[in-house]
Amino acid sequence: MMITNEKNDFDILRFTTVGSVDDGKSTLIGRLLYDSKGIFEDQLAAVQKTSGKKGFESDEGIDFALLTDGLAAEREQGITIDVAYRYFNTPKRKFIIADTPGHEQYTRNMVTGASTAHLTIILIDARKGILDQSRRHALISSLLGIPNFLIAVNKMDLVDYSQEVFEKIEADFKELISKLDLANANIEFVPISALKGDNVVNAGSKMPWYKGSTILEVLEGVDVQSTLVDKKFRLPVQYVIRTDNAEYPDYRGFAGQISTGTVAVGDELISLPSGMKSKLKSVTALGADTDRAVAKQSVTLVLEDEIDTSRGDMIVKIGEEPELRKEFNANICWMSETKFEPRKKYLLKHTSNKIKAMGTEINYKLDINNYDKLAATELGLNDIANIHFKLLKPIAADSYKENRNTGSFILIDEISNDTVAAGMIN
Amino acid sequence: MSIVKEELKLNHLRQLEAESIHIIREVAAEFKNPVMLYSVGKDSSVMLHLARKAFYPAVLPFPLMHVDTGYKFPEMYTFRDELIKSIGAKLIIHKNEEAMANDMNPFKYGTDKCCAALKTGGLLAGLEKHGFDAAFGGARREEEKSRAKERVYSIRDEFGQWDPKNQRPELWNLYNSEINEGESIRVFPLSNWTEVDIWEYIKAEEIPIVPIYYAQKREVVMRNGVMIPIDRSSPYTSPKEGEEVLIKNTRFRSLGCMPCTGAVESDVTDIDGIIEESKLARKSERENRVIDLGSDSSMEDKKKEGYF
Secondary structure: OHHHHOOOOOEEEEEEEEEOOOOOHHHHHHHHHHHOOOOOHHHHHHHHHHOOOOOOOOOOOOOOHHHHOOOHHHHHHOOOOOOEEEEEEOOOEEEEEEEEEOOHHHHHHHHHHHHOOOEEEEEEEOOOOOOHHHHHHHHHHHHOOOOEEEEEEEOHHHHOOOHHHHHHHHHHHHHHHOOOOOOOOEEEEEEOEOOOOEOOOEOOOOOOOOOOOOHHHHHHHOOOOHHHHOOOOEEEOOEEEEEOOOOOOOEEEEEEEOOEOEEEOOOEEEEEOOOEEEEEEEEEOOOOOEOEEEOOOEEEEEEOOOOOOOOOOEEEEOOOOOEEEEEEEEEEEEOOOOOEOOOOEEEEEEOOEEEEEEEEEEEEEEOOOOOOEEOOOOEOOOOEEEEEEEEEEEEEEOOOOOOOOOOEEEEEOOOOOOEEEEEEEO | OHHHHHHHOOOHHHHHHHHHHHHHHHHHHHOOOEEEEOOOOHHHHHHHHHHHHHHOOOOOOOOEEEEOOOOEOHHHHHHHHHHHHHHOOOEEEEOOHHHHHOOOOHHHHOHHHHHHHHHHHHHHHHHHHHOOOEEEOOOOHHHOOOHHHOOOEEEEOOOOOOOOOOOOOOEOOEOOOOOOOOOEEEEOOOOOOOHHHHHHHHHHHOOOOOHHHOOEEEEEEEEOOEEEEOOOOOHHHOOOOOOOOEEEEEEOOOOOEHHHEOEEEOOOOOHHHHHHHHHHOOOOHHHHEHHHHOOOOHHHHHHHOOOO
């Protein structure tokens, strides 16, 4: 098949960074971009033109924070409001950074950035230790199922590069996350100075006691694809492609992006919710058909038999069916200024499916700073809660823990059309 | 085990391709009347190729639209017409005829006003005329800092305006296609691609591109530090009085209107050379686009008015 003819070890890692003013997040991103040459001179010059009024300057005389603040309002106020996406490459990998603000009022932006991340960088100021922000960040990263945590203890230059300070923070953080469900997560701690560059791209000479990887080495080393390929095969059908010509007479193909797993010609498949069964005949592609497809590919499958399948359905392997669920509990992050209303009908978008749904009961609300479960009767902007949902029709869904794609949904307000919540099925 | 896994891995281009195709299919499935903006450049070429892959073996389920200012390079028009014929797509060419009849040009009115009339004005009128509710654009987040904050689905009001403070959260690969009457969306399937990704993909898929991306000897003049190409067939692309015409080996990193698109000196005549140059480039590809040089928030201001 086509993909095997290419060099496949150069892939993409998406990671998120969260932080508020002064904790050095923008400096860290600026440093990664600058040291890996991911920033252009004219973009740098445009920033330097408006620089000089705020922020920290590095040894190179650059206020890295200004590189990452994209909107005029952000540059004027010196804050990060929204999620910004940044790109850089090393010889090993392409990186996509979702750069989000850390303040509690921007929890929804953190959730957004975390939703697609393979890795999260949690920045901790070495002088201050673990703050509320770190607690929030760890909780959101764990709720959103990010598989890799990189705890960067920053500003080591301001604590004399002390091993003791670093180890104390490491111990405190491990204690903190023992309350979270992180049994399967890969967690690494790195002492750094983003401003001076120690242990970001290059190790530097200030912390000989630290034998671990630099930030970039961790970012380059994380495996993101194997785990997706190993899971059960899931193809949410997006579009049915039909045509009738000499090469493809009476053609009918089921198009979608494979969430997880792999599929090969001859595999016995079942379409949900209809329950109709068939076998994979071929995978259509411009150029030449193939006999196999893998997680994250956008493909078009042709089956042996004519079965009734359309947008919103899910094709899976026989014996690996997900549950059809009409009711479930889900963790949600409320993203709208309009409050959540129990029993109000929202539009729930799950894979390629849109269905009416209502939250019948708030099981509990999470205190995002100390992780306590609180009783609640209403939810507002940035609240994180566990809710019981009822759907108009059943959907084929996995739990979010098993599958971040077939276990997630958004809620849409039918009047304002706003995206009001992000949901993760239990 | 590890050998099998290696074969099952997707490289960065295949990951980007899959994400873009997913977005294109979502829009085709959820909107009544989508259109793909086609501007003849490298990004449009990649976007169109991805759309063809998304629906293969069927034909594209939506038309293409070129918002033509009349000031594009002659090579771009030739390329456009030949390509469209060869792939059998439906192309709408939309021009702001009124402004063009009134001799709108960047010299008399300035680049900003000219762009507002011929590009933004032409685009909005074209979308409205055909009642398009979704329009694909080839913009990438890496290109410019306000684009870095724009969603894949960018909601526009009745005036086509972007409100950066009122963007919907966008999570996982779940896009919210619900809009009210009169609203529309701009969709950016190439959001996560960089210039180097685009060139590497053009190479991998052998996608045809306009030949002026390759270097050739060309007459140019220097205007405000930008090397502007000369074509004596029109007064707007001829040298002005007192300007010194230089002959230089040049190519273009990004294509726009001839009077406002700068060339870069280069000897590169093949795709590997372009990829190498893009990797080594220390300036962004829009450095020579006169439209972006206005102010620090030039692009953000234009997007707020309805520009792509």
